[in-house]
Amino acid sequence: xxxxxxxxxxxxxxxxxxxxxxxxxxxxxxxxxxxxxxxxxxxxxxxxxxxxxxxxxxxxxxxxxxxxxxxxxxxxxxxxxxxxxxxxxxxxxxxxxxxxxxxxxxxxxxxxxxxxxxxx
Amino acid sequence: xxxxxxxxxxxxxxxxxxxxxxxxxxxxxxxxxxxxxxxxxxxxxxxxxxxxxxxxxxxxxxxxxxxxxxxxxxxxxxxxxxxxxxxxxxxxxxxxxxxxxxxxxxxxx
Numbered sequence: 001x002x003x004x005x006x007x008x009x010x011x012x013x014x015x016x017x018x019x020x021x022x023x024x025x026x027x028x029x030x031x032x033x034x035x036x037x038x039x040x041x042x043x044x045x046x047x048x049x050x051x052x053x054x055x056x057x058x059x060x061x062x063x064x065x066x067x068x069x070x071x072x073x074x075x076x077x078x079x080x081x082x083x084x085x086x087x088x089x090x091x092x093x094x095x096x097x098x099x100x101x102x103x104x105x106x107x108x109x110x111x112x113x114x115x116x117x118x119x120x
Numbered sequence: 121x122x123x124x125x126x127x128x129x130x131x132x133x134x135x136x137x138x139x140x141x142x143x144x145x146x147x148x149x150x151x152x153x154x155x156x157x158x159x160x161x162x163x164x165x166x167x168x169x170x171x172x173x174x175x176x177x178x179x180x181x182x183x184x185x186x187x188x189x190x191x192x193x194x195x196x197x198x199x200x201x202x203x204x205x206x207x208x209x210x211x212x213x214x215x216x217x218x219x220x221x222x223x224x225x226x227x228x229x
Contacts, residue, residue, distance in 0.1 A: 037218070047155075047163065047206055049218035063121060063215045096162055104151040104169065105210040105218050110162040 002026040004097050004111035012091075012118050018084040022097030022111060023077075030055060030075040035100040037107065038071060038082045040093040048093075052100065053080055087118045122211040124221035131227045132197050140224045142190040142207030150209045152190040154183060157204045157223075166205075167192060194226070202228045 008020035022036070029036065038050040051061035053071045061069045065084070073080040084091060095116055099109040125143040132138040142152060152170050155163035165174050167183040170190065180195045194201055207221040 039218075046223040047208075047220040049220065052218070060216050062217050100218075103210065103212075104153070105208070106153050106165065106168045107155070107163075107208070107218075108165050108168075108174065110164075113162055 002099060002109045004099065004109060006095060006097050006111045006114040008114065008116070010115060010117060012087055012116060013120050014088055014118055015086055018082070018087050018091060018116055018118070020082045020095055020097075020114065020116070021079050022081070023079050024099075025078070028075075029073060029078045029080065033102070035105060036071075036073065036080045037098045037100050037105075039096045039098055039107075039110075040091075041096070041113075042090075042093040050082065050084075050095075052105075089118050092116065092118045121215070121217070122209065122213065122219050124207055124209065124219055126205075126207060126221040126224045128222070129225045129227065131229055132194075133229045134197055134199060136197055138194040138197050138201070138226055140192040140194075140205050140207075140226065142192070142221050143188055144190075144209065145188060147188055147190050147209065148186045150185075150211075152183065152185050153208045154181075154192045155206045155208065156201075157206065158202075163206065197226075197228055199228050202226055 003025045035052040037052040068085045070083040094113040096113045097111040100107045154167040157163040170185040171183040182193045
């Protein structure tokens with residue numbers, strides 16, 4: 001059974017870079033045809049997709065966040081990471097990492113989520 | 121960019137049938153997935169590829185997709201079904217991305 005766990009600072013200052021890591025257990029991040037994704041959810045609001053990285057390393061990002069987002073993978077540690085630059089209070093949210101399958105992006109596995117607050 | 125529209129709320133009495141819609145331009149040509157999210161928890165996949173159920177999801181949950189509307193149907197609603205529900209598609213346009221609907225709060229009366 002695949003499990004995902006987010007980790008990283010819970011508090012980030014405005015204008016700085018938010019950095020989160022997702023550790024995958026129960027399977028190799030480099031095997032299979034999966035899309036490793038980041039999704040966020042501000043308090044009381046809906047889900048917003050941030051972006052994904054494929055097993056091959058190719059990426060796609062939400063057009064509204066593309067200029068500030070980088071997703072990368074470290075196969076040696078079975079982890080993938082999110083960097084979001086120039087953050088503001090609007091980036092305060094619960095951040096989820098997830099695994100999606102096939103081209104239709106069925107998101108079958110989710111991490112538990114981690115709250116990141118942007119505040120000085 | 122592609123937009124999915126859900127009603128903010130749906131209310132239903134226990135034992136009745138709840139229908140949650142997800143509207144989008146020609147959504148019938150896309151594959152729609154549905155997630156259930158309870159307070160303080162991560163979303164859970166309840167329907168994928170319009171109408172397939174993952175293992176462990178009760179048969180009371182079903183889905184359909186045609187034209188400009190996809191529908192999640194929950195039969196014989198129970199108190200434990202009260203949650204937020206989100207539809208989702210993959211938009212393979214010039215700037216491909218995952219798109220979520222705004223979510224529907226299902227209230228069991």
